[in-house]
Amino acid sequence: MTDIRRRRVPRPVREQQIIDAAIRVFAKRGYHAASVDEIAELAGISKPMVYxxxxxxxxxxLACLRREAERLVAALRAAAGPAHTxxxxxxxxxxxxFTFVTEHRDSWVVLHRQAAELSPAIAAELALTRRAVMTEVSGLVRAGGAEDAGPACPDGEAGFVTYALVGAADSLTDWMTLHPGEPPERITLRLMNMVWVGMRNVLDGEVWTTPGREL
Amino acid sequence: MTDIRRRRVPRPVREQQIIDAAIRVFAKRGYHAASVDEIAELAGISKPMVYxxxxxxxxxxLACLRREAERLVAALRAAAGPAHTxxxxxxxxxxxxFTFVTEHRDSWVVLHRQAAELSPAIAAELALTRRAVMTEVSGLVRAGGAEDAGPACPDGEAGFVTYALVGAADSLTDWMTLHPGEPPERITLRLMNMVWVGMRNVLDGEVWTTPGREL
Amino acid sequence: MTDIRRRRVPRPVREQQIIDAAIRVFAKRGYHAASVDEIAELAGISKPMVYxxxxxxxxxxLACLRREAERLVAALRAAAGPAHTxxxxxxxxxxxxFTFVTEHRDSWVVLHRQAAELSPAIAAELALTRRAVMTEVSGLVRAGGAEDAGPACPDGEAGFVTYALVGAADSLTDWMTLHPGEPPERITLRLMNMVWVGMRNVLDGEVWTTPGREL
Amino acid sequence: MTDIRRRRVPRPVREQQIIDAAIRVFAKRGYHAASVDEIAELAGISKPMVYxxxxxxxxxxLACLRREAERLVAALRAAAGPAHTxxxxxxxxxxxxFTFVTEHRDSWVVLHRQAAELSPAIAAELALTRRAVMTEVSGLVRAGGAEDAGPACPDGEAGFVTYALVGAADSLTDWMTLHPGEPPERITLRLMNMVWVGMRNVLDGEVWTTPGREL
DNA sequence: GATGAATGAGATTTCATTCAT
DNA sequence: GATGAATGAAATCTCATTCAT
Known part of the structure; x- marks a missing residue:
């Protein structure tokens, strides 16, 4: 039976509450349109505390970015670890x-859908977090196609596949919001169906030649 | 014998100049962070003219959105029309x-990468333009998988594939900026390689079952 | 018969009006306590114009500093020029x-009575203007004691005398506000009486030895 | 066996520590720009204690003003007392x-270099302390020129001389910081040399007439 | 005696927008 | 057709001050 309304909350707790609120507002409005006023109000405290x-x-x-990137990367690692093939x-x-995005839609929006040209510090951090996610996915992809692990930053054909895969998954995130009943498992299956066979081709560097040559 | 520097420019021309400038600024800064001042300056006129x-x-x-959406849809139609299979x-x-995005990077950013929650009027228009693009792609997809054209709004498995495909293509847009030499033709080939085989599976509603059953 | 209320005022005029107001407010409150709101109101316009x-x-x-320093230096030069001895x-x-200070009390306060630790840019400019005034006075002093003009920055005994003289004059500025009737001419005479005889001693490097030796 | 680090410090000691810190911060930043936060931190305690x-x-x-004014006045009295001529x-x-200012630069800055228009209570106290200092100096001056002590507030010619002298000494304070090696004794000698002879003229009400009459 | 948690009020600055010429 | 002059409203951020422990 936890307290209903706490006035004096210890700092670490408050910080998390503030970050929670911030993620929601940043996701809803975008970085520039989000106002610290709104974040403070949603967190239930006054602006000076935020500052x-x-x-x-x-x-x-930055705090939002770091916390959520860690969570997502951890989720990906935890999932991929025990898999045998x-x-x-x-x-x-x-x-x-897909489970992460279903449960933390706002986090993903904050991590991946911010409009261009933020401040240098933010741009740098954003580049870092995106690269971390890409690297993680790249690991999944290469492990699935070729035997070697390769470098940290996805390059070559693996990079191509990673970008395509992340983009598809990201976009399907929107599809999910249009089809609320659909469970993450079915999305996953469909996407596997769609890309698993073709991924090898690209990873092995084959080029599609079939029908015409007028390209 | 057209003058290079005209003071009195006819209205339609000026409007296009303004929209050109606006697209660049909106793409660079995002809707909220873009300032009308900067747009006016880039367009080489004073703010009251913009208003x-x-x-x-x-x-x-809205003007940017409409003009660029039209251009993109036109490009897609023009390309798909003459194809025989x-x-x-x-x-x-x-x-x-990919050609369009290569040549009009900013347009695509304005069309597809705006942060959430713009004004209602803008949100409505954005939904419209995005749906128009989706519909166009959906046409390509279904034409490639099933014989019937179907409704305007992509639904069912075709919708899924459309979202995945658009997402992949959008994301590859970033990959392209990291690999400047790569021509649109090769990107296209790789992506075809990656998805063409698997698309049918999904469009036909098959569900992948292969290895495990622990999902 | 000038216009009573002008709405649209050309930029250079407005700038001077703003600077006029700013000098009054900065003098009254000091840099940090002065609010741009108050300056704008006193200037009869809105804040955005100020910015x-x-x-x-x-x-x-900085604009206040520059304009008033120029004025004061000009006044000093104009006065000293035609003098023959x-x-x-x-x-x-x-x-x-003393005339300048009588007529532009606020200017002198802004130039000379700002509390410590302003921003670097301001500190630099302030140092510059103060040095300019010191140099001007130093010219008066050395011309009065020795024949040569010497370097731009007052040094040696001339520097000492300059500092003492400027300090005395500055402080007498306060005395003047306590004795409003007193004309600048009488202040000047008294101060001449007080320092003229002794200045030579110091400028010539003599050291006072008279009465005791317990120092 | 006094502890170096005491947690529980008796009130009078803490008060002095706080005032010490406050003087440093007020001198560095000026009254308005000084923040209670910085003072508390420098004093090594939390803000509520300050309040x-x-x-x-x-x-x-006010506490700073009172303590330092007392110290300065005491120093002046102690010095002037035993002198015989x-x-x-x-x-x-x-x-x-000059010794006081050398050793307590910050105190003098707080006492004498605060920008204008502080709160009424402070203005009143500041007027009081300045008058006390002025009175003290005025005593030195008149003792040097006329036999009677006169009223508390320096008036007439003695007032003029007092203001000039205090201003000169104050300004030389800056000169001292530019010439760190110079001992207070030499400053004193130079200033005596510069003003002692002329002071009498002014105190006796003589008006300088020498060269021209075009004033 | 001492402090971490908290805030109301007000500072500077920017922006979309309009008016008068 | 075109613009310099002008502003109301709102953004980020700081500060003196108090409460509850």
Whole structure:
């Protein structure tokens, strides 16, 4: 039976509450249109607390970015770890992704859907977190196609496939919101169906030649 | 004998100049962070002219949206029209898309990468343009998988495939900026390689069952 | 018969009006306590105009500093120029100073009475203007004591005398506000009486030895 | 066996520690720009203690003003007392002043260099302390020129001389910081040299007439 | 005696928008 | 057709001050 209304809340707890609120507002409005006023109000405290704990609007956004990126990466790793075959590994990774996005829609929006040209510090951090996610997916992809692990930053054909896969999954995120009943498992299955066979071709560097040559 | 520097420019020309400038600024900064001041300056005129011609910041953005959506849809249609087989049709559509994005990066950013929750009028228009693009792609997809054209709004398995495909293509747009030399043709080929085989499975409603059953 | 209320005022005029107001407010409150709101109100316009024309609070202060320093230096030069003997030159300089301060009390306060630790840009500009005034006075002093003009920055005994003289004059500025009837001429005479005889001693490097030796 | 680090410090000691810190911060930043936060941190305690002991920012400043004014006045009195001739008395007073300022630069800045228009209570106290200092100096001056002590507030010619002298000494304070090696004794000697002879003229009401009459 | 948690009020600055010429 | 002049409203951020422990 937890307390209903706490006035004096210890700092670490408040910080998380603030970040929770910030993620929702940043996701709803985008970085620039989000106002610290709204975040503070949603967190149930006054603006000065936000600045005391997180320093600035930028610091606030960075904190959101870091926390959620960690969570997502952890989810991907935890899922891929125990899988025994490449196929299962990719499937588990995708499932983890769709589950994460289903449960933390706002986090994904904050991580991946911010409009261009943020401040340098934010741009840098965003590049970092995106690369971390890409690297994680890239691991799933290469493990599924070729035997070697390769470098940290996805390159070559694996990079191509990673970008395509992440883009498809990201976009399907929107499809999911239009089909609320659909469970993550079925999305995962469909996507596996759609890309698993073709991925090899690209990873092995084959080029599609079939019908015409007028390209 | 057209003058290079005209003071008195006829209205339609000025409007296009303004929209050109606006697209660049909106793409660079995002809707909210873009300032009408910057747009006016880039267009080489004073702010009151912007308001005289396009009414408001919102009107400005709507004009950008409409013009670029039309252009993209036209490009997709023009490409898909003459193709004789489903495969060629999809390939031509993808090629048109990647070509368009290569040549009009900013337009695509404005059309597809705006942060959430803009004003209602903008949200409505954005939904419209996105749906128009989706419908166009959906046409390519279904033409490639099943014989019937179906309704305007992509639904069922075709919708799923459309979302995945558009997402993949959109994301590959970023991959392209990281690999500047790569011509749109090769991107198209790789993507075809990756999805063409698997698309049928999904469109036909088959569900992948292969390895495990622990899902 | 000038216009009573002008709405649309050309930029250079408005800028001067803003600077006029700013000097009054900065003098009354000090840099940090002065609010741009109050300055705008006193200037009879809205805040955005202040920022449009003078960029920032700092820019506003810099503009005040520059304009008034120029005025004061000009007054000192104009006064000292035509004087034919060292005594007359110093006397004319002091008179010009006291006249300036009588007529532009606020300017002097802004130039000389700002509390410590302003922003670097302001500190630099302030150092510059103060040095300019010191140099001007130093010219009066040395012309009155020794024949050579010497370097731009007052050094050696001339520096000492300059500092003492400027300090005395500055402080007498307060005395003047306590004795409103007193004309600048009488202040000047008294100060000449007080320092003229002794200045030579110091400038010539003599050290006072008279009565005791317990120092 | 006094502990170096005491947690529980008796009130009078803590108050002095706070005032010490406050003087440093007020001198560095000026009254308005100084923040109670910074003072508390420098004093090594939390803000509520500052408010508990000194009531408010204003109270804090008043306490600084009172303590330092007392110290300076005491120093001046202690110096002037044992002197046997008017010259020696003034010389001793000046020396005491320059010594005080050398050793307590910040105190003098707080006492004498605050920007205009503080709160009424502070303005009143500041007027009081300045008058006390002025009175003290005035005593030195008149003792050096005329036999009678006169009223508390320096008036007439003595007032003029006092203002000039205090201003000169104050300004030389800046000169001292530019010439760090110079001992207070030499400053004092130079200033005596510069003003001692002329002071009498002014105190006796003589008006300088020498060269021209075009004033 | 001492402090972490909290805030109302007000600072500077920017922006979309309009008016008068 | 075109623009310099002008502003109301709202954004980020800071500060003196108090409460509850």
């Amino acid at each position: 005391l704990y997180l320093d600035s609007k930028e610091g606030l956004f 490449p196929e299962l590994r990719l499937r588990a990774g995708l499932l983890a992704f | 005289l011609y396009l009414d408001s910041k919102e009107g400005l953005f 489903p495969e060629l049709r999809l390939r031509a559509g993808l090629l048109a898309f | 449009l024309y003078l960029d920032s609070k700092e820019g506003l202060f 060292p005594e007359l030159r110093l006397r004319a300089g002091l008179l010009a100073f | 508990l002991y000194l009531d408010s920012k204003e109270g804090l400043f 008017p010259e020696l008395r003034l010389r001793a007073g000046l020396l005491a002043f």
